[in-house]
Amino acid sequence: MTQVTTYTGVLDLAAGAFLLTAVLIVWRRELRAIVRLLAWQGVALAAIPLSVGLNQGDAALIAVAVVVLLLRAVVLPLLLARAVGTEDHERRESTPLVNTTTSLLITAALTVLAYAVTRPIIALDPSPATRAVPAAFAVILIAVFVMVSRRRALSQAVGFMMLDNGIAATAFLITAGVPLIVELGASLDVLFAVLVLGLLTGHMRRTFGGTDLDQLRELRD
Amino acid sequence: MNTLLLLPILAPLAAAALAAALGWRRLSAFVTVLASLSVLVSAAALGSRVGTGARFAVGHLLRADALTVTMLIIIGTVGTLATWASVGYINTEVAHRNTDQKGANLYGVLVPIFLSAMSLAVLTNNIGMMWVAIEATTVATAFLVGHRRTRAALEATWKYVVICSVGIALAFLGTVLLYFASLHAGASSGDALNIDVLLAHAGELDPAVTHLAAGLLLLGYGAKAGLVPFHTWLADAHSQSPAPVSALMSGVLLSVAFSALLRVKSVVDLAVGTGFLRAGLLIIGLLTLLIAASMLVVQTDFKRMLAYSSMENMGLVAVAAAAGTKLAIAALLLHVLAHGISKTLVFLTAGQLQAAHGSTAIADVTGVLARSRLIGIAFAVGLAVLLGLPPFAMFASELSISRALANAHLGWALGVALLLVVVAFAALVRNGSRMLLGPPAPSSPAIAVPRSVAGALVTGVILSVTLGLSAGPLTQLFRTAATMLGATQ
Numbered sequence: 208m209t210q211v212t213t214y215t216g217v218l219d220l221a222a223g224a225f226l227l228t229a230v231l232i233v234w235r236r237e238l239r240a241i242v243r244l245l246a247w248q249g250v251a252l253a254a255i256p257l258s259v260g261l262n263q264g265d266a267a268l269i270a271v272a273v274v275v276l277l278l279r280a281v282v283l284p285l286l287l288a289r290a291v292g293t294e295d296h297e298r299r300e301s302t303p304l305v306n307t308t309t310s311l312l313i314t315a316a317l318t319v320l321a322y323a324v325t326r327p328i329i330a331l332d333p334s335p336a337t338r339a340v341p342a343a344f345a346v347i348l349i350a351v352f353v354m355v356s357r358r359r360a361l362s363q364a365v366g367f368m369m370l371d372n373g374i375a376a377t378a379f380l381i382t383a384g385v386p387l388i389v390e391l392g393a394s395l396d397v398l399f400a401v402l403v404l405g406l407l408t409g410h411m412r413r414t415f416g417g418t419d420l421d422q423l424r425e426l427r428d
Numbered sequence: 429m430n431t432l433l434l435l436p437i438l439a440p441l442a443a444a445a446l447a448a449a450l451g452w453r454r455l456s457a458f459v460t461v462l463a464s465l466s467v468l469v470s471a472a473a474l475g476s477r478v479g480t481g482a483r484f485a486v487g488h489l490l491r492a493d494a495l496t497v498t499m500l501i502i503i504g505t506v507g508t509l510a511t512w513a514s515v516g517y518i519n520t521e522v523a524h525r526n527t528d529q530k531g532a533n534l535y536g537v538l539v540p541i542f543l544s545a546m547s548l549a550v551l552t553n554n555i556g557m558m559w560v561a562i563e564a565t566t567v568a569t570a571f572l573v574g575h576r577r578t579r580a581a582l583e584a585t586w587k588y589v590v591i592c593s594v595g596i597a598l599a600f601l602g603t604v605l606l607y608f609a610s611l612h613a614g615a616s617s618g619d620a621l622n623i624d625v626l627l628a629h630a631g632e633l634d635p636a637v638t639h640l641a642a643g644l645l646l647l648g649y650g651a652k653a654g655l656v657p658f659h660t661w662l663a664d665a666h667s668q669s670p671a672p673v674s675a676l677m678s679g680v681l682l683s684v685a686f687s688a689l690l691r692v693k694s695v696v697d698l699a700v701g702t703g704f705l706r707a708g709l710l711i712i713g714l715l716t717l718l719i720a721a722s723m724l725v726v727q728t729d730f731k732r733m734l735a736y737s738s739m740e741n742m743g744l745v746a747v748a749a750a751a752g753t754k755l756a757i758a759a760l761l762l763h764v765l766a767h768g769i770s771k772t773l774v775f776l777t778a779g780q781l782q783a784a785h786g787s788t789a790i791a792d793v794t795g796v797l798a799r800s801r802l803i804g805i806a807f808a809v810g811l812a813v814l815l816g817l818p819p820f821a822m823f824a825s826e827l828s829i830s831r832a833l834a835n836a837h838l839g840w841a842l843g844v845a846l847l848l849v850v851v852a853f854a855a856l857v858r859n860g861s862r863m864l865l866g867p868p869a870p871s872s873p874a875i876a877v878p879r880s881v882a883g884a885l886v887t888g889v890i891l892s893v894t895l896g897l898s899a900g901p902l903t904q905l906f907r908t909a910a911t912m913l914g915a916t917q
């Protein structure tokens with residue numbers, strides 16, 4: 208019994224930390240701080256398959272957890288950190304479209320929405336892991352919000368990675384991960400996508416002299 | 429059997445490896461054309477073997493059935509034409525200093541990888557792998573869209589990668605939810621995402637979770653298929669890409685993404701009935717048609733015009749899929765094949781016009797028919813197919829789609845769709861005739877046509893005419909695919 212409670216506790220803690228990092232990313236404007244938070248989010252994400260794997264005695268899932276930790280807490284944040292500019296004006300998010308207070312309120316609303324949306328999932332399988340799934344869905348919704356409200360190329364890349372973290376967390380919580388071959392393929396895709404976004408950010412800085420996405424307005428009808 | 433299913437994936441990969449080793453050369457470009465042809469050859473061989481069932485290979489990881497064969501035919505045909513034309517196109521780009529040897533090398537590697545990913549997407553039996561393959565096409569084409577490295581190309585690439593990745597991420601979430609439902613329906617964890625297993629367990633999938641999954645999959649794959657609401661990347665990416673890549677993206681990638689939706693639809697329809705996705709496809713399809721038609725009316729750029737015409741066609745295809753009858757699905761498959769070939773014709777000619785004029789403004793281009801017989805005729809034929817004029821194939825497919833919609837008691841949708849198609853028709857005719865007909869402006873530059881582009885164009889024209897006169901054995905193939913996808917009537 209105690210073991211079950213510890214498992215539930217660890218899982219809830221990981222899911223809570225996972226959601227918290229998303230909220231902090233909405234709050235912060237410093238790009239380096241945002242990337243650091245993203246790395247911590249990767250740690251919280253890896254804790255989910257690790258605790259599920261330990262609880263179920265699933266060695267493969269523990270191995271996946273290690274790979275997730277390496278990829279999402281180390282490799283991908285490092286790739287993004289390299290894409291942060293060195294100039295002063297490049298280190299911070301530009302004046303946001305939505306101010307911080309409103310952003311945080313919207314984040315709260317999205318979290319509530321996540322609880323509503325995930326009801327059918329919990330109804331189908333009311334296990335401790337599935338009960339944590341609203342946190343993962345909340346991160347997905349917050350990520351989409353970050354992507355539409357931020358104006359720096361790098362913030363959009365961070366939003367994309369958050370979105371992906373949220374989906375990965377959902378997969379670990381409800382099905383203990385997708386089949387290994389799909390997991391590998393998907394991780395590889397994400398790695399390449401972030402690599403491409405990082406390279407593009409560099410190209411953009413050289414071509415436009417900055418990474419403010421408001422400069423992208425040459426193509427229109 | 430294994431070889432036939434693996435060939436369309438491995439042959440382009442081998443060509444990519446050769447291109448990586450040799451760089452952009454006549455030999456590696458030629459091998460890429462051969463690899464595309466081999467996709468077509470294995471499609472033909474598979475077509476005569478799969479019959480009405482499905483064949484599996486590499487365990488149950490790969491699958492070939494009538495829909496696979498149809499999609500491989502599209503990939504092989506357009507792939508062959510586009511890689512053939514690439515030889516002349518890239519050499520011209522290098523000569524005009526729009527790109528350098530390094531850029532050409534990259535192009536030579538990425539195009540076959542792109543082809544291989546599309547083959548994998550239609551050949552896999554696992555909808556998780558299908559997702560991996562379709563997302564891989566985004567990664568492979570990112571630096572193809574931005575090949576010219578101009579500000580506009582960079583902007584198009586950024587929007588393309590970000591919007592498509594977000595859209596397709598939603599499809600992954602949908603896939604995860606479907607996996608969850610499949611596990612709870614009693615499938616084992618190793619094969620719960622296999623199409624045959626999903627179809628077998630469709631009756632026991634939890635309806636509420638399946639609804640959620642289906643909605644996400646529709647939005648996600650819809651993004652890659654150029655459907656509302658994630659359609660905003662399409663015109664930018666298609667207009668900035670090198671012409672042969674535009675042909676591949678518009679002619680093949682959109683329909684490959686849509687075939688993923690058709691696969692998902694066959695499972696979802698069995699699980700929760702046809703009503704849910706029918707409503708979704710109708711709304712999304714009609715909205716896509718509406719946006720495409722309005723954008724076509726105000727368009728002043730010929731490459732963007734062609735891009736919005738692709739959106740228009742995908743919208744129509746989505747409406748046809750909503751009808752979902754055997755007639756509708758078979759017509760839809762003919763439609764995407766004809767669209768693929770005709771879009772190759774118009775994008776390749778647009779590429780030569782852009783090279784000659786250094787501009788993509790409709791107003792800059794006049795009297796093309798009088799200036800270059802080949803470019804003029806190829807553009808006119810491609811446009812005629814897109815307009816649905818007889819004797820070309822889209823006349824037959826659009827007629828069948830209309831009949832299918834009427835039979836499915838979707839008369840109102842048919843009315844709206846027809847109205848929008850007519851608007852698009854008028855816009856295409858006005859802009860097309862402005863470019864093609866009339867006397868050329870006195871200062872018009874000569875339109876050069878490299879040999880390989882000419883070869884691809886002539887072949888494309890012959891294929892368009894042939895397909896219009898008779899679809900031959902393809903008619904039976906399309907019907908089998910429709911039956912396989914669970915279409916009734």
